[in-house]
Amino acid sequence: MPENDDTTPPLTREALTQAALRVLERDGLAGLSMRKVAAEVGVKAASLYWHVRNKQELLDLLTDAVMASAEPPPREGGWREQFHAYCSRYRRLLLDNRDAAKVVSGRLAPGPHLLAVMEDQLDRLRAAGFSDADAAMATYLLGAFVQGFVLQEQSPISAAEVLGTSRRDIADAAGDRFRSLPADTFPNLVALAGDLTEPDMDARFEFCVQRILDGLAALLPVDRR
Amino acid sequence: MPENDDTTPPLTREALTQAALRVLERDGLAGLSMRKVAAEVGVKAASLYWHVRNKQELLDLLTDAVMASAEPPPREGGWREQFHAYCSRYRRLLLDNRDAAKVVSGRLAPGPHLLAVMEDQLDRLRAAGFSDADAAMATYLLGAFVQGFVLQEQSPISAAEVLGTSRRDIADAAGDRFRSLPADTFPNLVALAGDLTEPDMDARFEFCVQRILDGLAALLPVDRR
DNA sequence: CATCACTCCCTAACGCTGTTAGGGGCCACG
DNA sequence: CGTGGCCCCTAACAGCGTTAGGGAGTGATG
Numbered sequence: 021m022p023e024n025d026d027t028t029p030p031l032t033r034e035a036l037t038q039a040a041l042r043v044l045e046r047d048g049l050a051g052l053s054m055r056k057v058a059a060e061v062g063v064k065a066a067s068l069y070w071h072v073r074n075k076q077e078l079l080d081l082l083t084d085a086v087m088a089s090a091e092p093p094p095r096e097g098g099w100r101e102q103f104h105a106y107c108s109r110y111r112r113l114l115l116d117n118r119d120a121a122k123v124v125s126g127r128l129a130p131g132p133h134l135l136a137v138m139e140d141q142l143d144r145l146r147a148a149g150f151s152d153a154d155a156a157m158a159t160y161l162l163g164a165f166v167q168g169f170v171l172q173e174q175s176p177i178s179a180a181e182v183l184g185t186s187r188r189d190i191a192d193a194a195g196d197r198f199r200s201l202p203a204d205t206f207p208n209l210v211a212l213a214g215d216l217t218e219p220d221m222d223a224r225f226e227f228c229v230q231r232i233l234d235g236l237a238a239l240l241p242v243d244r245r
Numbered sequence: 246m247p248e249n250d251d252t253t254p255p256l257t258r259e260a261l262t263q264a265a266l267r268v269l270e271r272d273g274l275a276g277l278s279m280r281k282v283a284a285e286v287g288v289k290a291a292s293l294y295w296h297v298r299n300k301q302e303l304l305d306l307l308t309d310a311v312m313a314s315a316e317p318p319p320r321e322g323g324w325r326e327q328f329h330a331y332c333s334r335y336r337r338l339l340l341d342n343r344d345a346a347k348v349v350s351g352r353l354a355p356g357p358h359l360l361a362v363m364e365d366q367l368d369r370l371r372a373a374g375f376s377d378a379d380a381a382m383a384t385y386l387l388g389a390f391v392q393g394f395v396l397q398e399q400s401p402i403s404a405a406e407v408l409g410t411s412r413r414d415i416a417d418a419a420g421d422r423f424r425s426l427p428a429d430t431f432p433n434l435v436a437l438a439g440d441l442t443e444p445d446m447d448a449r450f451e452f453c454v455q456r457i458l459d460g461l462a463a464l465l466p467v468d469r470r
Numbered sequence: 471c472a473t474c475a476c477t478c479c480c481t482a483a484c485g486c487t488g489t490t491a492g493g494g495g496c497c498a499c500g
Numbered sequence: 501c502g503t504g505g506c507c508c509c510t511a512a513c514a515g516c517g518t519t520a521g522g523g524a525g526t527g528a529t530g
Contacts, residue, residue, distance in 0.1 A: 067508050080403050129403035142433035156440035161453045168393015178354035208367035215381035228386045234463045235456030292479050
């Protein structure tokens, strides 16, 4: 009798999704198993298959649940500020929810929340003066980039048997590694060791986003950039 | 007696890597197990742990093996053409080796071959007139983007219980899905259904790369773009 | 020659995974 | 009262990464 209620309400897909979200936060994507999700809702693993076709469908639900917490930036300022904010918020979202980048990039599942985001982005891009085709491509470009960036940003470093796990320490170690390469075959890596191992990922992201926004701006007539 | 030799040469990490590469090509990353790799070299699974610390180390070797087949584009024409070629070739490489994008993005393992690529890219960027910091960032940006793009490009579509698995059919189905959305809440998705589901991924990639190159070009003094 | 250390592979096992088959209470409807 | 659908169960299957411990073969050392 683990419950004080004599009957527990039947499971819903939403409850299941929320439970999976908790397990994901606690144990990460690698630790997210059907058995743990089942235990989280007080049920055995096989029972999940009544509500969900398989694990992938649960991950699809997770994807949309993550996207649900995305809220569009304020609609003020130029299109550049707005899309800069969009990118920053999307990155934040992926960073704040554990392993969200891996979950989202594992499947292209346009759930209702993602559709809403796309709709909003397209509206702003067209209002900014982008052609239909360019607007469609721009949303794709920004989405793919932010996802790729965060994935890269979060991917573990191979040589990291380093004790100090802080960004700073890792960057220092990587810098030393670059500097200790043979200078005759890798002159540029040696010379740019410091630049290559910039530990401030926010600054890196900033740079990249600004370049992409510059590239998009070049599509507009000069007076609308 | 599966061998005509009475003794087989002892395993090397290189032989093991090549075997893993074959299994990867045949069964994909999800089907790549230590047992299968062991069988591929005619050995039992536990024996692999003599040559390799764990599966992740094998994947790191795989990553560098994939990067080994990357060859830099010819050093002729402007920096734009050169880096356009770099991006296209990197994408081709990721597309041609099964699940290469997933393997590569799972770990940040700067093996010798990746170091060589970075060295070469930095050299060209500096020659083109980019500052040290900008050159370092640019390699990062291009790498992260291409990886993100291919990952997105290859991620399976959730609603694809569709029979016709061709790009064209999937795009058509997705287009129909967009068009059948309620036009009052998703006017842009409905209107741009065709543009959003452009099936020619080469064209999509082309667009994105050109935008990023435009953005990078803006860093240069006008006379060197 | 005997002994030791080292290399390289083995068997056996542990605890985990996703998924299916089949069964059994329970509740509403005819 | 019976029947059918809902919702969960137990049991099991085949596979996974990984470890412990053993046992042949080889080459150097006493």
